[in-house]
Amino acid sequence: MAELPPFQTLIDEHAAAVMAVLRGAVGREGAEDAFQETFLAALRAYPDLRDAGNLRGWLVTIAHRKAIDHHRARGRAPVPVAAVREEPVFDPDPADGAVWEAVAALPPKQRAAVTLRFASDLPHEEIAEALGCSPAAARRSLHEGLKRLRKEMA
Amino acid sequence: MTATTEKKGPRPERSIGKLRERAAAEGLLDVAYATVDSPFGTLLLARTPRGLVRLGLPNEDAEELLADLAGRISPRVLEAPAGLDEERRELEDYFAGRRHDFELPIDWQLSHGFLLRARQGIAAIPYGETRTYTDLARSAGNERAVRAAGSACSRNPIPLVVPCHRVLRSDGGLGGYAGGLEMKEKLLELERKP
8 A cells, every 4th residue: 555644634735726626617506615615525535545645736636527427417518628637736726716616607618728727737639628629629628718708898 | 728737736635524424324434533632632532333442542653543543454544523523522621620530432342361351450540549560450351461551551542531640560660651751640640639
């Protein structure tokens, strides 16, 4: 078995990041429930985790799964996450709450593109793969999404 | 909002509190820990659903202690300040001289064989009394295992509650104490008060 750190250290180090990912993916209101579901699922599975190398990536992957559950439950298009990268480089400022609210209000494809780019730090090729479209289309979704965000936030 | 800057936001405290409650309700809290103030400094208490399993003295490294518990018991180790209220209350009463016997449940899983018997023997030494390492070895079933009786004390996972400070050398010397000899002396002094 891998040497796993006390689960509390995962909360201390990554709770803010997971919450920010979820705010982006499901909005501020849904984020609280999805946060609970994410960490409870993680806690359940934790003793059997084989690789302690990328705990944040593991948590973010679970968070994306819970975000999809959330969208399914509400009959909305899920955010595709087929290609969540193994080592996300991510830590948005939760003070950017308003930004994430606006992200959550974007049309599904734009929302997914923006979330995957900025929350999971995926390159365009992988966003395209996750969304099942061409890199050019992914770039366009991202571009449209950001344009709309700029307008919203202006 | 950029993809590359690393910023640490504040922890979502309320959500974490709720998570802790749900984890406990679902039986996922294998090891709960909390800190408690004492006249000697901050103590770290850790319990399992069975009872108090570890007490860290002020001179112990909390991070190392928790990592050790994660490896030996379960990595599901969570901070749970309210989850150790009974332990906290009994310890506060003990330091104030109001409590002579601990009633909180103990989880002995970190002790085995001779060490387990010796530590259960330590737990039976009444408040205000002392025994020698030789007494302890004898009561654990091996009179000649004085050195092992010493390590039952020095590596006692639950000091204070399992009062290894009440074990002295046969010649009346203090012996050792994981929390330092000054702490041992002060505890004995506290227990001598009427």
